[in-house]
Amino acid sequence: MIRKLVCAVAAGVAAAALWSMPASSAPLLQLSGAIFTTDVTGAPVNLNHYAAKQDVYLNGGPGINAPDDAAGLPAGIYAFQVTDPSGKTLLSTDPVGCRRVEVDASGRFVSIAPSGACAHATGTDAEDGGITVQLFPYLDTPNNGGEYKVWLTPYDTLDSPAPGNRHGFVPADSKTDNFKVKARAIVEIDTRFSRHGGPFIDGLAAEWTDTLGAHNVKYSEYNPAVLAFHEAHVEAAEAGLHKITVTDQVGCEIDDVHYAGQTFLPDANGSVTVPITVKKHMSGDHTYWVDVQCV
Secondary structure, eight states: OHHHHHHHHHHHHHHGGGOOOOOOOOOOOOOOSEEEEEOTTSOOOGGGEESSGGGOEEEEESOTTOOTTOOOOOSEEEEEEEEOTTSOSBOBOSOGGGSEEEEOTTSOEEEOGGGGGGOOOEEEOTTTSOEEEEOOSBOOOSOTTOEEEEEEEEGGGOOTTSTTOBTTBOGGGOEEEEEEESOOEEEEEEEEEEETTSOBOOSOEEEEEOTTSOEEEEEOEEEGGGTEEEEEEEESOOSEEEEEEEEOBTTBOEEEEEETTEEEOOOTTSEEEEEEEEOOOOSEEEEEEEEEEEO
């Protein structure tokens, strides 16, 4: 087991040399929209836990259960990669030029043509008609919890000299999502919205900032098939400091936010950021609850 782990890490380091860097451009404003892992049909997978690495596909758009007027990813050509949760070990084994996808004006994935003959396999999203893109090939994660992180960033912003970049992917310019393969621990950050004493509210946004400073957006939803009971789910959260940011939005003017016995009040812009330190969990179910009270 130790030998396999050492080999996987070494191979991941070697894989970092397999790519050709485009010319970098000025840093982006934070990307709109979201990414998420799904099966080949675009259906979410319970807890982002997959049976095999080949089962994991990348999808993009306004976000699962987002309202109709929610923004999607800006149109353009994007690159993706798979790493360990820290981003230090590159697990994708093919050149970054083979990991490109085109996003149209609706924010959907629509083409892998920019990757040419080495493009990844695709499926069709049964809900919005876009494509899903298989993340494989990538190595086994060195993370003991079976955890992986997928990144998406505009191809023209890849920048290997940038401080804090991970194999050219700059966290501030990137969307990330976490998933697990053959994992034992369930670790979630779940955000719930309600009016004091009232029912939970679906379709509201919570912005997740991961331990590296990359962002994604999750929406509260009721979907028992994937164990979503009115929460905005961050699945497979890695150990370290995360942030959940909620802001006044249609359907929720924030009164206050509760987490771990603390109460947070909105700032002048109607925004609250809650710091959440996730512990290292190797087994069992662990949920970090953020409760937003709306008026």
